[in-house]
Amino acid sequence: MGGCLKCFGSDSKEDPKKEPIIDKEDSKTNTTSDSITQRKSSAAAPVQITLEDFQIEKVLGKGAFGKVFLVTKKDNGQVYAMKALRKEMIEKRNQVVHTKTEREILGSIDCPFIVQLRFAFQTPDKLYMIMDFINGGELFFHLRRSTSFTEERAKFYAAEILLALDYLHTQGIIYRDLKPENILLDAEGHVKLTDFGLSKQFFGAENQKAFSFCGTPEYLAPEILKGTGHDKAVDFWSLGALIYEMLAGAPPFYSRNREQMFRNMLSKPVEMKPHFSPAACDILKSLLQVDPRRRLSNANEVKTHQFFEGIDWGKLWKKTIEAPFIPKVKGPRDLQNFDKMFTEEKAEESLIVTHLNAEQKAANRYDGFTYKDPSHL
Known part of the structure; x- marks a missing residue:
């Protein structure tokens, strides 16, 4: 155990938000996107969903690999949370398998107490996951x-x-x-x-x-x-x-x-x-x-x-039992239950991608990442 402890330092600065430790993927039980079964029919079927289909409204949060945005789908006005991840950071931190696993898990589950993935797509330099926006706060x-x-x-x-x-x-x-x-x-x-x-x-x-x-x-x-x-x-x-x-x-x-x-x-x-x-x-x-x-x-x-x-x-x-606490929510875009440190930040996500040649683009693909929830119109 001693070796594990040293990688953190013995006296870390207290942070009100608790950050995860992320190690390399399991070497003894490696899981790739190809080995995970899709539980929803046609879940892996290609769909033409891109960043241009969404209007970016606000920043909801950020982490080591990217940001989470409040977005609106332009064709129907539906509000979502969009998780944008930088491939460069994922690969630098050896988290390719974990990222693919997250996408596959979210695309295969259906539980009233788990956030629902609606769309997923990628650009040459980023990965995007579009989920229902849950605005009662953390x-x-x-x-x-x-x-x-x-x-x-x-x-x-x-x-x-x-x-x-x-x-x-x-x-x-x-x-x-x-x-x-x-x-x-x-x-x-x-x-x-x-x-x-x-x-x-x-x-x-x-x-x-x-x-x-x-x-x-x-x-x-x-x-x-x-x-x-x-x-x-x-x-x-x-x-x-x-x-x-x-x-x-x-x-x-x-x-x-x-x-x-x-x-x-x-x-x-x-x-x-x-x-x-x-x-x-x-x-x-x-x-x-x-x-x-x-x-x-x-x-x-x-x-x-x-x-x-x-x-x-x-x-x-x-969910027929009434919750003991109802968050104050005025509407689908109400952000009062989110940290102003993020929501007051300028919200933008560039449509300009890193200039890569054909070989680099092919090498930077995350096969099977594209997704559309078949039950979601």
Whole structure:
């Protein structure tokens, strides 16, 4: 573990937004776009969708590989979120496989608690993914405003997230980056999981494990830190960390010194706050087990835990249970639930692409990336 810790530095500057660690793709269980099955008929069929079909309105966020924009489709006025990724940065950071996997996963899933991909296309130097715009804001945004949530509110979000994780796991997908920044609230207050850049899809033996060292430090499961191989159990550790943060206002084991935080995760019992209910304490202890073999990591068993007592899982899946909090949203373009640091930035995306010769353009293609949701007109 010592070698893994050194790559972060021992004392990082505290950042209100928690950034993920991104390692190279798994060498033992490599997945390429060609090996992932399309679950929607005709999902990979070529479509003539380009950047010129969209009017760019605002910046919603940015990351290491590019930006997310609010855009309007010119022919029908529909509002979307557009994720623009620079191929140069993807390749420089050895993230080609992860990027292809994200696109394939988003094009193959259909879950009420996961953001929906509508279109995907590319230029010689960039990749674009067009998704439904969810304008209730990040769970991170609302949690920082409230400091912490009531147990009832935390239970509601955790239950919907559990349904999303269970759906992914039944599709052979582990998420690996569960955190408040990757959870959106829609206008009715229901969750939408987003950002599948670190996800992994498996085929073959049930006991297959991944070995990438990736995730967000505050939520990394111990088996990822140890490098012993991991599976879907890491998502249940992260669920425990997220429930803890919603109730306490900060992740468990948190320290500004990352090396100390990682040591805490591996050796220190999780500290239960005085206001936690017995049921909350019990589920946190069950999910935040260092040994994945002892961790509560079966979705059906988690659903029947006393912490989730009273949840009607059928109604929850149908979203007929009213959310405990409804975000303030005035209309489809209302950005009051997004950080002004981004939304006030000048929004533009150049139509001028890098000048590449035919050979370079061919080498810079991401085969199978183009996509149109067959159920979306």
